Amino acid sequence: MAFLEAFYVFFIGLCFGSFANVVIYRLPAGESFFMSRSRCPKCKNQIAWYDNIPVFAWIFLKAKCRKCKAPIAWRYPLVELLVGVFTLLAFLKFGWTWLFLEMALFFFFLVICSFIDFDHMILPDVFTLGGIVIGFALAFVMPNRTVIESLLGILVGGGGLWAVAYIYYVLRKQDGMGGGDIKLLAWVGAVLGWKAIPFVIFSASIVGSIVGLAIMSKKTKKLETVIPFGPYIAAGAIAYALVGKEIASWYFGLLIPGL
């Protein structure tokens, strides 16, 4: 039964991932999410419901449109899988609780923001600012953070990254990080509390630097390539929500034994 439950949650997550694909493509274009059914971008044929089943249809169709055989990007099932796996992990960690629901939705919106950031180098305010407000409001009822921790999270998250961006600007004389990243980290602080911020900035910087160097060595030798930072903040936030408290208490325990 436990396995069936987990699979059910995973499949619901895949369906949310399918919807995430719709939001990722339609929100920046200003299109409606609900009005029209999905169409093949090449032949414009409507996609039947059975060809829209997350991940499985993509495998069954061998990554091609049924009608025109145009290739379907692997990004679609990747987004579905990411949301599915994060939803499942949230369920395994939090069980049937309101916190599970909040974290699953938090991960869902972080995946959407990450891919919009990849494509357009923007993090929509509707998610980041909306997330700050809702994340702070839910601090009154959720068990993972106090209201003070959430408020400090907004201030430390927003302020901390603002300081990093300012130092970067002073050193490089150009903007490396957008205001969207600052709002994103404030949102993360609102949902996860201020203690999450050092871990998220640290892990995002390390992974971001490694990926950035890899991309730069491939493309140009110059440092001018702008790399979105949002996806690394999002990944750090998801990691902290799932295992960060354990890492943080181990880390603080090393610094201040007996805390």
Ligand SMILES: [Zn+2]
């Ligand atoms: Zn087609």
